[in-house]
Amino acid sequence: MKMSAAEISQVLKEGELEKRSDNLLQFWKRKTCVLTPDSLNIYADTQKRSKGKELKLQSIKKVDCVERTGKFVYFTIVTTDNKEIDFRCSGEENCWNAVITMAVIDYQNRKAIQDFKTRQDTESASPGQQERRMARAP
Numbered sequence: 001m002k003m004s005a006a007e008i009s010q011v012l013k014e015g016e017l018e019k020r021s022d023n024l025l026q027f028w029k030r031k032t033c034v035l036t037p038d039s040l041n042i043y044a045d046t047q048k049r050s051k052g053k054e055l056k057l058q059s060i061k062k063v064d065c066v067e068r069t070g071k072f073v074y075f076t077i078v079t080t081d082n083k084e085i086d087f088r089c090s091g092e093e094n095c096w097n098a099v100i101t102m103a104v105i106d107y108q109n110r111k112a113i114q115d116f117k118t119r120q121d122t123e124s125a126s127p128g129q130q131e132r133r134m135a136r137a138p
Helices: 005-009 096-125 129-136
Strands: 013-020 028-035 039-043 053-056 060-068 072-079 084-090
Touching (some): 028 096
């Protein structure tokens, strides 16, 4: 999965995160991550040559369980299908959890505005809708 030039120009944050593996031993594996306005892209290597995983922001329900220890900040991304993905990052740098949370909120706001405008356009195109809307007004 290669990122387009437009996506690269809209990188919100790029750097390393550690992701807990899904297997029985649950090792922490270092990943290179790129956050854009629409997705979190996760790569196994720093050159982003490996096939990356794309986690769309629309599929993130929330960023949860933020815990600080001496060295790390731990957090969990909960997806809309209730899958939990555990991450940790160094506590010294501006941590990812806040940036991801703000990106999800921004995405949800953009989507709500787009849905509202689409609904408004649909209603204005339907004859008689204006009268019904005016009838509801106080």
